[in-house]
Amino acid sequence: MILLVEDNEDHAEIVMRSFRANQGPVRIVHVTDGESALDYLLRRGEYADPEANPRPSLVLLDLRLPKVDGLEVLKEIKQSEELRGIPVVILTSSQAGIDVRMACDYHANSYVVKPLEFTKFTELMRDLRSYWLGWNVNPFVQDGSG
Amino acid sequence: MKTQGRPFEILLVEDNEDHAEIVMRSFRDYRVANNLRVVADGEAALDFLFHRGAYRDPMRSPRPDVILLDLRLPGIDGWTVLKEIKQTEQLLRIPVVVLTSSDNSVDIAQAYDLHANSYLVKPVDFVKFTGLMKDLGFYWLGWNVNPYSHGPV
Numbered sequence: 001m002i003l004l005v006e007d008n009e010d011h012a013e014i015v016m017r018s019f020r021a022n023q024g025p026v027r028i029v030h031v032t033d034g035e036s037a038l039d040y041l042l043r044r045g046e047y048a049d050p051e052a053n054p055r056p057s058l059v060l061l062d063l064r065l066p067k068v069d070g071l072e073v074l075k076e077i078k079q080s081e082e083l084r085g086i087p088v089v090i091l092t093s094s095q096a097g098i099d100v101r102m103a104c105d106y107h108a109n110s111y112v113v114k115p116l117e118f119t120k121f122t123e124l125m126r127d128l129r130s131y132w133l134g135w136n137v138n139p140f141v142q143d144g145s146g
Numbered sequence: 147m148k149t150q151g152r153p154f155e156i157l158l159v160e161d162n163e164d165h166a167e168i169v170m171r172s173f174r175d176y177r178v179a180n181n182l183r184v185v186a187d188g189e190a191a192l193d194f195l196f197h198r199g200a201y202r203d204p205m206r207s208p209r210p211d212v213i214l215l216d217l218r219l220p221g222i223d224g225w226t227v228l229k230e231i232k233q234t235e236q237l238l239r240i241p242v243v244v245l246t247s248s249d250n251s252v253d254i255a256q257a258y259d260l261h262a263n264s265y266l267v268k269p270v271d272f273v274k275f276t277g278l279m280k281d282l283g284f285y286w287l288g289w290n291v292n293p294y295s296h297g298p299v
Contacts, residue, residue: 081259084258085254085255097293101239103293105238105239110241110263110289110290111291112289127281127288128289131281134281135266135281135282136266137249137254138254139251139258
C-alpha cells in the first residue's frame with residue numbers, strides 16, 4: 001500500500017490514474033497535508049486502527065504542503081525508529097538544488113521530479129512501483145497489499 | 147533519460163568476481179554512457195571515496211552518482227563503509243544501494259538504520275540479476291535527481 005502526500009488535486013489524480021493504468025491493483029491512501037500524513041503514519045486520530053490503516057510500503061511525498069510541510073514529515077519519519085525503514089520518495093515539481101540537497105540531508109530515499117506530460121508521468125509511476133514495491137526490500141513483514 | 151553531458155559514475159563495492167562480472171556486463175550494455183568502477187574491499191571503497199592511497203588523484207576516483215554496496219567484504223566490512231558515507235557531509239547525499247546476498251531481517255533493518263537508500267537482494271538467477279541491474283540503472287541514473295548536479299554543494 002502506498003501513502004500519497006499531495007495537496008494538488010490534479011497531480012494526485014494523475015498519480016492515482018497512472019497506478020491504475022499499470023497492471024494489478026495497489027491500494028493508495030491519499031492525504032492532502034503533512035499533519036494528516038503524520039497522523040496516518042503515527043496511527044493517531046481517525047487512523048488509530050492498525051488493521052484498517054496498514055503501514056505503507058512506500059511514501060510519495062510532496063514538499064510544499066499545508067499545515068506541516070514535506071521536509072518536516074520526512075524528518076519525523078527518518079528520526080522515528082519505527083518508521084525510518086519506510087522508503088520515502090520525494091515527488092515534487094521543484095528542481096531547486098536547495099530542495100534536493102535538504103531532502104537528501106534528511107535522508108529521503110530518493111527524489112524525483114513530477115513529469116509535466118501524462119505518458120511520462122505514467123512511466124515514472126510504473127518504474128517507481130516496480131522498483132520500490134518490486135525489487136526493494138523494506139524492513140517490515142509485507143502485509144500482502146503491496 | 148536525462149543526460150548531464152558526462153557519463154554516469156557508478157561505484158560497485160563487491161568482492162565476488164562473478165557478481166561483479168554480471169554487474170559490469172549489464173552496465174556495459176546500458177544505453178546511457180556510464181563508467182562503472184569496481185573495488186573489492188571496504189578499505190579500497192573508503193580510499194576511493196576519500197581520495198586516499200591508490201585513489202589520491204580525484205580524476206581516478208570521481209564522486210559516484212550511485213554506490214552499489216555489498217555488506218560482506220574482506221577487511222573493513224560494508225557496514226563500516228555505509229556508516230562512513232552517511233556520516234560524512236561531502237558524501238552522505240550519494241544514494242547507496244545495498245546489493246547483497248543476505249535477506250536476513252536483522253541485516254535489512256540495520257541497513258536502513260544506517261540510512262541506506264535502498265536494499266536489494268542479489269537474485270540467484272542470472273537473467274533476473276541482469277534485469278535488476280537494468281531497472282536499477284534506469285531508476286537511479288534516470289529518474290532519481292542527483293543532488294550534486296545543481297550547483298555548488
